[in-house]
Amino acid sequence: ADTLFIKNTKTSQTFNIPLGINGDFIDNDWFMCKIPAGLQLINLKSAKQEIIFDVAQYSYLPSSKKLLILTQKKKDHQLVIRTLDGTVRERILDVGEYVIGPANQAILYSIKKGPQSIIKLLNLSKSNQKKVLLTSSGSFNNLVWDRTKENAVAFIQKSQEISGQQNSIFYYNLQQNKLYSSNPDSQRSFLGDSLYITDTSYNLQISDDTQRVFFIVRKKSSSEDSTKGSEVQLWNGNDKWIYPMEQVQKSFKDIYLAQWNPIDDKYTLISNDTLSRFMLTGDQKFALLYNPKEYEPHYKEIALTDYYITDLLTGKCKPFVREHSSHLLYTIPSPGGKYIAYFDKKNWWVYDIAKQTHTNITQGISQSFFQNKSQYPNNVEPYAEIRWTKNDKEILIYDAFD
Numbered sequence: 001a002d003t004l005f006i007k008n009t010k011t012s013q014t015f016n017i018p019l020g021i022n023g024d025f026i027d028n029d030w031f032m033c034k035i036p037a038g039l040q041l042i043n044l045k046s047a048k049q050e051i052i053f054d055v056a057q058y059s060y061l062p063s064s065k066k067l068l069i070l071t072q073k074k075k076d077h078q079l080v081i082r083t084l085d086g087t088v089r090e091r092i093l094d095v096g097e098y099v100i101g102p103a104n105q106a107i108l109y110s111i112k113k114g115p116q117s118i119i120k121l122l123n124l125s126k127s128n129q130k131k132v133l134l135t136s137s138g139s140f141n142n143l144v145w146d147r148t149k150e151n152a153v154a155f156i157q158k159s160q161e162i163s164g165q166q167n168s169i170f171y172y173n174l175q176q177n178k179l180y181s182s183n184p185d186s187q188r189s190f191l192g193d194s195l196y197i198t199d200t201s202y203n204l205q206i207s208d209d210t211q212r213v214f215f216i217v218r219k220k221s222s223s224e225d226s227t228k229g230s231e232v233q234l235w236n237g238n239d240k241w242i243y244p245m246e247q248v249q250k251s252f253k254d255i256y257l258a259q260w261n262p263i264d265d266k267y268t269l270i271s272n273d274t275l276s277r278f279m280l281t282g283d284q285k286f287a288l289l290y291n292p293k294e295y296e297p298h299y300k301e302i303a304l305t306d307y308y309i310t311d312l313l314t315g316k317c318k319p320f321v322r323e324h325s326s327h328l329l330y331t332i333p334s335p336g337g338k339y340i341a342y343f344d345k346k347n348w349w350v351y352d353i354a355k356q357t358h359t360n361i362t363q364g365i366s367q368s369f370f371q372n373k374s375q376y377p378n379n380v381e382p383y384a385e386i387r388w389t390k391n392d393k394e395i396l397i398y399d400a401f402d
Helices: 184-191 243-248
Strands: 003-007 014-018 021-026 030-035 038-043 049-053 055-061 066-072 077-082 088-093 095-100 106-113 116-123 129-136 140-145 152-157 168-173 178-181 195-197 213-219 255-261 266-269 277-280 286-290 304-311 317-325 331-333 339-344 347-352 357-360
Touching (some): 014 030, 038 055, 049 066, 077 095, 088 106, 095 140, 106 140, 106 152, 116 140, 129 152, 168 213, 184 195, 184 266, 317 339
Antiparallel strands (some): 003 014, 021 030, 038 049, 055 066, 066 077, 095 106, 106 116, 116 129, 140 152, 152 168, 168 178, 195 213, 213 255, 255 266, 277 286, 286 304, 304 317, 339 347, 347 357
8 A cells, every 4th residue: 555754864764654645744843644544743853643533624824833623523523723742722512614714813614513503713813712603503514715815704504405405605704793694585586496506516715805705506407307317328419419428517517607796785697508617817807608519519629619708897798719729728817817828729828808918928939839749630739737927927838848
């Protein structure tokens, strides 16, 4: 079986950990990794080792030098906040899940006590001060923070019905100390009779301006599939995808991206049946939409498609590029939201969102930026995924020899 080894480069002292994964050095003197039994800690100076059993989730916070461990036994779920050497600072019972804020100063977590569920905030910078955000009979999941400033959190309250078709979203602004929830009439008006908010598979996302929450809605199944549970396959010669491909892509079927503005309690559906796939720009002000079946059937391994760019503030949608590869690594928005890079016609291009201009940035360079190692007819691929530098200032692209 695979074994993880840690070796001292000066003394050659070696530790071996069978089936150890996700290893990480901490504060020079410690090493931590996941093992089948739980979590293994090693003091690299004293060689003392500790195994913490039944660990479902763990995190280390360098700023406060605290280790967070969520243990889940049959009837005992605990979130333990402790030091690396084992001194317990806090023990919280009945925790279902937790997420740490981007500044590592606060924790959002859920508690399940009998029929009641509770969402709480714990402030690490204020002696683990706790605040109850919401108590309810329905369970909570999909807990998220905003990505940068630790100013907002969001979560889903799962309805008690089995289908989960009455789920709802909550948003809490830490600066205002205010919890936002949707008016049932507003939510009902947006979802209608055909859609519901799904709480699985896709995480909520708070926009960088903390004004909007992105979530996924799914179409309610209209009728039971008569072939479910049988070995019957229904093939149709007019389908754009053959049956096996439809099964592979099933998880994407009948799901749509939506946004909610908590302050105005306004909902917007972003993707639709015509343009079903979606990708947000770095600042979440625009969305790229496309239909992977646009030019099917064809003989390319990766489908061609037409991309459209939608302004999420105005709702205006217009063409971006046509007959472009739907390969996810061929269209890459910049983290800051200023640009979209895409690989097309054997070159890398950059689209300036504000100026609405397309620029070929590899034209005239003597090196080649494409290859056909897979040897498919007429196939053209870039050498590696591009990278952006801070504040979208530069772009890094690869030729054959890096």
